[in-house]
Amino acid sequence: MPTELEILNFFKSLNSNCLKVSSRSFARGETVTTYIEKRNQMCILLNGEAELIRYDFNGNKTIIGHISSNEIFGESLYPANTNNELFVLAKSDCEVLFFTYNVILKKCKTNCKIHSEFSQNLHTLILNQTVKLNTRIELLTKKNIRDKLLSYFEILSNKNLSKSFTLPFSLTDLADYLSIDRSAMMRELAHLKEEGFIQKKGKKITLLYE
Amino acid sequence: MPTELEILNFFKSLNSNCLKVSSRSFARGETVTTYIEKRNQMCILLNGEAELIRYDFNGNKTIIGHISSNEIFGESLYPANTNNELFVLAKSDCEVLFFTYNVILKKCKTNCKIHSEFSQNLHTLILNQTVKLNTRIELLTKKNIRDKLLSYFEILSNKNLSKSFTLPFSLTDLADYLSIDRSAMMRELAHLKEEGFIQKKGKKITLLYE
DNA sequence: AAATTTCTGTTGCATTTGCAACAAAGTTGT
DNA sequence: ACAACTTTGTTGCAAATGCAACAGAAATTT
Numbered sequence: 001m002p003t004e005l006e007i008l009n010f011f012k013s014l015n016s017n018c019l020k021v022s023s024r025s026f027a028r029g030e031t032v033t034t035y036i037e038k039r040n041q042m043c044i045l046l047n048g049e050a051e052l053i054r055y056d057f058n059g060n061k062t063i064i065g066h067i068s069s070n071e072i073f074g075e076s077l078y079p080a081n082t083n084n085e086l087f088v089l090a091k092s093d094c095e096v097l098f099f100t101y102n103v104i105l106k107k108c109k110t111n112c113k114i115h116s117e118f119s120q121n122l123h124t125l126i127l128n129q130t131v132k133l134n135t136r137i138e139l140l141t142k143k144n145i146r147d148k149l150l151s152y153f154e155i156l157s158n159k160n161l162s163k164s165f166t167l168p169f170s171l172t173d174l175a176d177y178l179s180i181d182r183s184a185m186m187r188e189l190a191h192l193k194e195e196g197f198i199q200k201k202g203k204k205i206t207l208l209y210e
Numbered sequence: 211m212p213t214e215l216e217i218l219n220f221f222k223s224l225n226s227n228c229l230k231v232s233s234r235s236f237a238r239g240e241t242v243t244t245y246i247e248k249r250n251q252m253c254i255l256l257n258g259e260a261e262l263i264r265y266d267f268n269g270n271k272t273i274i275g276h277i278s279s280n281e282i283f284g285e286s287l288y289p290a291n292t293n294n295e296l297f298v299l300a301k302s303d304c305e306v307l308f309f310t311y312n313v314i315l316k317k318c319k320t321n322c323k324i325h326s327e328f329s330q331n332l333h334t335l336i337l338n339q340t341v342k343l344n345t346r347i348e349l350l351t352k353k354n355i356r357d358k359l360l361s362y363f364e365i366l367s368n369k370n371l372s373k374s375f376t377l378p379f380s381l382t383d384l385a386d387y388l389s390i391d392r393s394a395m396m397r398e399l400a401h402l403k404e405e406g407f408i409q410k411k412g413k414k415i416t417l418l419y420e
Numbered sequence: 421a422a423a424t425t426t427c428t429g430t431t432g433c434a435t436t437t438g439c440a441a442c443a444a445a446g447t448t449g450t
Numbered sequence: 451a452c453a454a455c456t457t458t459g460t461t462g463c464a465a466a467t468g469c470a471a472c473a474g475a476a477a478t479t480t
Contacts, residue, residue, distance in 0.1 A: 076341075078341065127286060129340060130336065393439080
């Protein structure tokens with residue numbers, strides 16, 4: 001099974017005439033795509049950061065999700081929602097690969113190697129994406145803020161093979177990711193510090209238990 | 211793009227010697243699989259109902275997820291968690307297809323039709339699964355119980371092309387799905403009834419607005 | 421290098437939610 | 451057809467969380 005990095009390099013090197021795939025760069029703040037009337041669109045974030053945003057009828061902005069490098073997104077992966085439109089905004093300068101669902105299903109006539117490699121890499125990426133979504137669901141279903149934070153820290157700690165790690169995004173974004181009020185989260189972080197469960201300097205966290 | 215029903219029928223009819231795929235029936239209450247030391251295992255629920263359960267160190271049982279017909283599950287799709295083991299329990303009599311991740315990636319020597327059809331159908335199923343996971347995340351990230359309920363009802367209403375619909379699972383399971391306390395949910399349902407937003411008779415709901 | 425915007429950190433207060441506990445209705449197993 | 455279990459429905463109370471508001475630090479733009 002290829003690593004995400006290998007897959008990413010493969011996607012970046014893509015330049016095939018049988019594959020209907022295109023890539024584009026975006027500057028911070030630009031709209032990458034909208035999830036409406038773009039049936040079967042799929043995208044891969046090759047580098048940078050983006051976020052999935054909803055504006056409801058009142059014009060309220062909600063950050064629904066955070067998209068990082070190597071993540072797959074697009075309307076095909078998202079429930080059709082009649083009520084309101086979703087936007088993907090570039091949070092930093094970034095590069096995005098676009099294609100449609102058909103690319104996966106149809107084989108090219110010549111049965112070329114690039115084509116089947118693309119298909120397999122995509123498979124792996126979608127499976128990884130599923131794991132990421134299941135991870136977030138696990139965190140979101142924790143009963144309280146403390147459990148959400150500690151479970152998330154546990155994951156980062158395991159990934160980093162260390163009790164110390166740096167949060168991969170801002171505290172504001174972390175609150176969105178865990179779907180909790182930012183100030184309530186800050187309060188809970190303060191309690192965890194006071195009670196000696198964690199040490200925290202900015203975005204650097206150290207777990208002090210076990 | 212094939213429908214889920216077509217895919218399901220295809221999987222049920224599978225009987226190929228080049229594909230390393232097997233199916234088994236389970237009675238209500240049986241353990242279908244555990245997510246540990248079964249690397250790369252993937253499963254499809256062909257019919258019936260199952261649930262994903264965690265027992266933590268204290269022996270507390272938590273229902274993490276509900277698996278319905280046509281859903282894909284298994285360790286490959288789930289974050290590795292060093293701390294505790296996950297079980298899939300048959301909630302009703304059910305039938306499950308088992309295979310490993312390799313089946314997707316490797317082509318058989320003869321490049322047989324069944325094999326590639328399997329691969330494509332699996333692709334579609336995983337994409338559908340991603341949509342389901344994204345749907346649940348959208349619901350879980352709603353700020354309060356009322357929004358969770360109404361958003362979920364909206365989805366069911368759209369799917370059913372009607373303001374009336376029947377909940378696909380018990381109220382107890384609904385509370386788990388939305389990750390809210392059951393009694394708090396019942397209270398909120400009572401309020402929604404009082405305030406004239408919905409009508410409710412058992413599991414049959416009718417939306418009264420718009 | 422000044423101005424603007426975003427992010428971090430904190431607090432008081434009101435509201436929502438979870439918890440515990442119980443009774444009645446409905447299901448399932450023997 | 452009886453017993454055991456599960457699901458639905460309700461309530462009082464305590465605790466957790468969200469909201470509003472603000473100030474200082476950090477980052478970004480001009």
